[in-house]
Each structure stands twice: as structure tokens, then as C-alpha cells.
Amino acid sequence: MADVHDSNTRSRNMAAIRGSDTKPELLIRRGLHARGFRYKLHDRKLPGRPDLVLPKFRAVIFVNGCFWHGHGCPQFRWPATRQEFWLAKITGNMERDARNIDTLLSSGWRVATVWECALKGRDMLSPVLVLDTLGQWICSGDRRLSLHGRHKDTGRQV
Numbered sequence: 001m002a003d004v005h006d007s008n009t010r011s012r013n014m015a016a017i018r019g020s021d022t023k024p025e026l027l028i029r030r031g032l033h034a035r036g037f038r039y040k041l042h043d044r045k046l047p048g049r050p051d052l053v054l055p056k057f058r059a060v061i062f063v064n065g066c067f068w069h070g071h072g073c074p075q076f077r078w079p080a081t082r083q084e085f086w087l088a089k090i091t092g093n094m095e096r097d098a099r100n101i102d103t104l105l106s107s108g109w110r111v112a113t114v115w116e117c118a119l120k121g122r123d124m125l126s127p128v129l130v131l132d133t134l135g136q137w138i139c140s141g142d143r144r145l146s147l148h149g150r151h152k153d154t155g156r157q158v
């Protein structure tokens with residue numbers, strides 16, 4: 001059967017599906033750049049292909065969609081159909097995320113996770129607060145940072 005998409009359209013679709021170059025990620029990139037930080041994008045050599053890598057600070061940043069990465073927040077809902085498929089898929093993603101973070105930390109990288117709900121939806125934080133917190137963390141020696149929306153902690157987030 002003929003493929004209706006040319007390869008450019010297809011790679012754009014794949015990028016949307018994979019979650020790269022999503023709006024929250026662009027906001028983080030622009031905001032950090034404006035604050036003078038320089039970074040590499042989607043470094044394939046590192047576990048989990050972090051969205052931003054700041055070698056000078058030994059820091060990586062993941063900008064995670066709450067659905068794909070199984071965040072325990074109000075933006076996450078199990079789909080009503082194909083439940084077994086989604087359970088396996090999302091659980092697999094969460095386990096892989098946890099493994100990648102462990103590997104990065106044990107090789108001396110510092111790891112920040114910015115959840116989509118920190119930048120989108122009714123519980124979002126102000127973008128300035130998110131960027132300032134991230135900037136301070138980059139310059140600190142802290143190994144781990146997780147930024148999410150103002151929802152109640154359900155105890156499920158990584």
C-alpha cells in the first residue's frame with residue numbers, strides 16, 4: 001500500500017509522538033538560553049537521550065509528558081480502551097525512566113525532571129518560577145530535581 005505521508009511529514013509526526021520539540025520543552029530551552037545557559041539537545045550517547053544536556057555543569061534535563069511517563073498527577077488518566085496494552089506500555093516507560101536515571105546518577109550526572117504539569121494545565125507553576133528553579137539547580141551541586149504542578153502528591157511520581 002502506498003504511504004500517504006512524505007518522509008518530512010512522517011518525521012514530524014514521529015517527533016510529535018516521541019514528544020521531542022514539544023511546547024514545554026521549547027519553553028525550557030528558550031528560557032535557559034535567555035539566562036545564558038548553553039546545552040546540547042537529545043544526546044544519543046546518554047541513557048534515555050536527555051532533552052537537554054549541560055556538560056559543563058554535568059547536568060541533564062528531561063522534559064516529560066505526564067501521560068507517556070506515567071506521572072501520578074491529575075493530567076494522567078488511564079485510557080478507557082486497550083487497557084492491557086497501555087498498562088504494559090506506560091509501566092515499561094516508567095521502568096525504563098527509572099533505570100536511565102539510576103545509570104546517569106551512578107555515572108556522575110545530575111538529573112532534573114520537569115513534568116509537563118509544571119508548565120501546562122490548571123496546576124501549572126509560573127514559567128519564571130520553573131526556569132529560575134531550574135537555573136539555580138543547574139548551578140547547585142544537587143543531584144536530583146523534580147518539578148511538577150501544584151497538585152497534591154499522590155506518591156506515585158518518580
Ligand SMILES: [Zn+2]
Nearest residue numbers: 066071073117
Ligand atoms: Zn504531571
